[in-house]
Amino acid sequence: MNLDHKLKVAVDIGGTFTDVMAVRGDAVAAVKVLSTPEDLSLGVMSGIDAAVSQLGGEISEISFLVHATTAATNALLERRGARVGLIVTDGFRDILEIGRQRRFDPYDLERPKLAPLIPRERVVEIPERLDANGDVLVALDETAVRAAIADLCDQGAEAIAVSFIHAYRNPRHERGVLELAGSIQAGPETPVFASHRIAPEAREFERTSTTVIAAYLAPVVGRYLQALSERLAEQGAPRRYWVMKSSGGLFDSETARIHPEELVESGPAAGVIGAALVARELNIPDIISFDMGGTTAKASLINSGVPAMNYEYEVGGAAHAGGFLQKGTGYPLRVPVIDLAEVGTGGGSIAWIDPGGALRVGPRSAGAAPGPVCYGRGGTEPTVTDADLVLGYLDEVGSGQYLGRMSLDAARDAIGTRIADPLNLSIEEAARGIFDLANAQMADAVRLVSVARGIDPRTLTLVAFGGAGPVHAWAIAQQLLIGTILIPPYPGVYSALGLLGADFRVDKSRGVRIALAAATADDDLSRTFAELAAQATQEIRSQGHDADAVEIRYAADMRYLGQSYEVNVVLTDAVRTDPTKIQTAFHEEHERLYGHASPGEPVEVITVRVSARIAGAPPKLTDEGPDSGSPPSRTRRLAFDGAAHTTQVYSRHDAERGIEGPAAIEQSDTTVIVPPDARVTLLHNGCLRMALKGTSE
Amino acid sequence: MTPDIDPVTMQVVGNYCRTVTNEVEVAMIRAAYSPVTKEAFDCSAGIIDPSSEFWALADAIPVQCSVLATVHRAMLENYGQPLEPGDILFTNDPWSGCPHLNDFVSIAPVFAEDEIIAYVGTLMHQTDVGGKTPGSMPADATEIFQEGFQVPVQRLFTRDGFNEPVLSILLANSRTPTSFRGDLAAQVAGTRLGIRRVQEAVARFGKESFVAHARAYVDYSERRVRDQLRQLTPGAYSAARHVDGPDYDSEDQGIAVVADVVIGDGQVSVDFSRSSDQVPRPLNCVLSNAIAPSLVALRCMLDNDVPMNGGLQRALTVTCVPGSILNPVLPAPVGARAVVASLAYDCVLECLGQAAPDRACATSSGGTTMPFIWAPQTTPGEEPRILVDNSLTGGTGARSGADGMDAVDNTVTNAMNYPAEMLEQEYPAIVERHELRDGSGGAGQYQGGLGLRRVLRFLAPGSLALRGHRHQYPPPGFAGGGPGAPSRFAVERDGVAKPVSPQSSAIVTEAGDRLIAETPGGGGFGSLDGAKDG
DSSP states (O other), rough: OOOOEEEEEEEEEEEEEEEEEEETTTTEEEEEEEEOSSSSHHHHHHHHHHHHHHTOGGGEEEEEEEEEEEEHHHHHHOOOOOEEEEEETTTTTTTTTTTTTOOOOOTEEEEEEOOOOOGGGEEESSOOOEEEEEEOEOEEEEEHHHHHHHHOOOOOOOEEEEOOOTTTOOOOOHHHHHHHHHOOOOSSSOOEHHHHHHHHOOOOOHHHHHHHHHHHHHHHHHHHHHHHHHHHHHTOOOOOOOOEESSSSSEHHHHHHHHHHHHHHHHHHHHHHHHHHHHHTTTEEEEEEEOOOOOOEEEEEEEEEEEEEEEEEEEEOOOOOOOOOOOSEEEEEEEEEEEEEEEEETTEEEEEEEEEEEEEEEEOOTTTTTGGGTTTTTSSSBBHHHHHHHHHSSSSTTOOOOTTTOOHHHHHHHHHIIIIHHTTOHHHHOOOOOOOHHHHHHHHHHHHHHHHTTOOOGGOOEEEESHHHHHHHHHHHHHHHHOOOOOOOOOOGGHHHHHHOOOOOEEEEEEEEEEGGGGGSOOOOOOOHHHHHHHHHHHHHHOOOOOGGGGGEEEEEEBBBBBBEEEEEEEEEHHTOOOOHHHHHHHHHHHHHOOOTTTTOOOOEEEEEEEEEEEEOOOOSSSSOOOOSSSSOSSEEETTTEEEEEEEEGGGGGGGOOEEEOOOOTTTTTEEEEOOEEEEEHHHHHHHHEETSSOOO | TTTOOHHHHHHHHHHHHHHHHHHHHHHHHHHOOOOOTTOOOOEEEEEEEEEEEESEOSSSOOHTTHHHHHHHHHHHHOOOOOOTTEEEEEEEOGTTTOSTEEEEEEEEEEEETEEEEEEEEEEEEESOOOOOSSSOOTTTTTSSGGGOOOOOOEEEEEEEEEEEEHHHHHHHHOOOOOHHHHHHHHHHHHHHHHHHHHHHHHHHHHHHHHHHHHHHHHHHHHHHHHHHTTTTTTEEEEEEEEOOOSSSTOOOOOOEEEEEEEEEEEEEEEEETOBBBBOOOOTTOTTTTHHHHHHHHHHHHOOOSOSSSHHHHHHEEEEEOBBBBTTTOTOOOOOTHHHHHHHHHHHHHHHHHHOOGGGOOOOOSSSHHHHHHHHOOOOOOOOOOOEEEEOOOOOOOBBBBBBSSOOOTTTTOOOOOHHHHHHHHHEEEEEEEEEEEOOOOSSSSSSOOOOOEEEEESOEEEEEEEEEEOOSSSOBTTTTTOOOOOOOEEEEETTTTEESSSEEEEEEEEEEEEEEOOOOOOOOOTTTTTTTOO
């Protein structure tokens, strides 16, 4: 019996649906409503209302609300951000135009570079210069700064970004701009974002890009977050709520307004955090979270309950898709982002035959409208979901209650005429091909975050969610020799659950250059750690938390002297204070990642990272889980290994006694497919655990 | 397609091979030492059939990737002995197809049940391989021996580790032995990862099935290429490019790259026979580097989803006369061969554009084929730190319906620039300007992309080498469009900027001197009044 009677609500906005979960004590309500792109807060409020009502509560009783939002992502991708002016060091006015000079696809003559978020005429150069040690070569020209601010305001700038060369080493000149801006602004205030505050790390284009993104998003995202605050307050709920950052940590809605650059992967992060909670609760060392939706599938590695981080994220390029080689083609964002590999394969991905006669799946998706052929909403091109239905993995009546009845005949027709006939295959063979190809593409995403990082998938557990994840997880696991799959309760709205249990978190970083061979325990490095820890603690405390509960984690980006690529190494307290141990930790990580290390070589620290966290309070779910009652039919025919098997269909609760594959388990928001020789059990926390053939129980 | 080939497994295996080459590429970049690899990504990887056709290439530097298959064949022939599991062969031998002496190619067998089913190949630019100037690319080289040492194929790595006696000879002849060893180790690390990945796939699909499907994917590419070539207007097309002299006002030496292209039934033949004889300048481009740009140009004319593998090469024949600038023989120097390779690409692309006018475009700047090298003075006994700056690219050519792109890598290369903040941490120099060069794009209905201006101030004395081009013959326009601006290089001392020859080595620089480099804009498309006069 859960005695926590506070009403807690989580809201996750996706492209099509807004998922809401409300929890009070043991009672859980999960709701999916359509998103309302014209004013997202409308859909959010109606979802909250529905979920809270299911628990017999009122919005005014909400004590804790957490939100994952696409407001920042959409503003960026749809280019609806603010009019921003940029102030840079003399000689660098074209920094955004030039970027890193790489093109997305070297064989594509037509694809243009991503257009900068700020046109050239709103970038102003200022005479000033620091060297790599932060020493002043050219003093800040204050007259020029005043003129630049006036000029940008005249041009209608709603926000100003300032990014000077080597400001990560010495913020003096950027601070000068902040002070001057504060002293001369007479009319409505134009916020100024300085690079040393947003992303104090070396590499000028990446730092500038991050700062510009913050300035670009702040007015737009700020208005949305503010609107939601007001709607909540109108109905008697607290004005302050919590927002999921790309790092998987939470910060309060007020801080979010001034750091919108932290929100770009807010939604996907929530699901990964949910998977991490499962891993922690069940004490599983390494898991892969696998989230399959309508248009994409995402995979992420979680080590000892902690998701892997990416510090080199790019928006709008392909670098986030594990495509390191497409680096330099998107808008870099130097904030911690949960390391996700994403592929354009989902339930709605369209199957087609290319001019060379090869079967292809995606990247085009039928989306929610018109949707797969079997939905009967006007779709004519066969999709992965249609193949799932033909193979018996989904059921015309029993699956996908949000979607209504599906038409097997329509799916068979589409696959028959568009895929099977041209390839001279049976409809079943064609459907199997679509299923296999989609799985291979999604397995690539999983491979990118596991084998590509030197991790043996056989030691991993796959945590599958998203509407289609539990349908496909078994096949992906078989391909990668993963032995165990976990299906959390409510896999269809799982991201919302992750929100409720996430940690509160503040991240700080600083670019330095410290040679470890010469370092002693009380020098630059430990001073930097201490300063950042104090800042982070102070910030998280200012969000209304009890400072006693703050946990500080340390990491450093290091390299061999002369290498120019850094490796991020997490440093425990025992290691952090001893430069020799820090070097050893680096050698070990280098060896693990790249297969070799040079223990004799000098090592230097390039970026110091500190995060302050306060542990979240995940809701305690029992093994009740969602009950969809008895499935409409007790058997159906599923295709495995090239033949159709008459297969038992179960409801989730049947797993209490154990379920032997082949089987299908129907629940309100998904179908779990269990292949032959696999066995499913129900765990105390409501997860289904599937052990695949040839693996130990 | 043979009956036991299943189109789904074919896609899966084909995509898998490409994923693996990219993993190898990333592993090399992450583990390498020299900035030219780390910041600029100057390396490549591929998986190669025992018959020397490539199955997959990494999404890396196009012109590098494409030489791997040629070098593979030559290495195996020259080595001539059976290979053991764990062996990795290395060479930088241009006469085997290595682009220039800095580029070390490795190949390693992938064994499955005592049989070699494939090879993993890598290529990495090594910072210094001896020769007369730091960085091993002297612009005034007249024969290859001034560019460094040649390493015929060697079994440089075995299951027991490096072949230290041979390695010691290599390292002893490099100015930068520490990073050289580290970068070779990065190639080894990438190679071993690639071998492991291919073997994992063999375990999953079975040896015969894996190999058959990998080959079927090459057949599939071939079908796609031939189908698309049949949509071009068949015929004979020609294009030519002048090769710049060493200076702005050099007499026209009549050095030219000429391509005669015939497009027949699903086949392209490229004949460079009318190109000039080899020259006593480092512009000579070995045969593999005449094939590679042709292949890259062909790939650029195809739909984006045609897999880049040996299937493309089957639809292409390239002819070059031995002793010519596109198939030189000893003792031709080859250090700056990328200059001529980029011109060869321009010629072939222009010919293909004549056959497919909707895809035609004006000429681009030539990508990052014009690095400069600066070696700050060292005290005797000190290992120098050599700056190889690959940040100089220019604008792309305009095409029908679109202006060219500003300051982006193009044609046969795809590197990243060197951030000022990273460069200044490593070398005693200040990047004073890195900006667009206004007015440098070729005029036209659609304007060529802008080139760059990069200004470096040196804080210590040193030695500078330039490898510029397009200073006499800037990128031409198309269909009546004007040319981009030519490149310009100057060294400024005491407030006075003096032009320096774009192809010069061992320029003595004092502390306080500035290098001012201006790169070409792309050519324009269509005449300014809007009428395309073709």
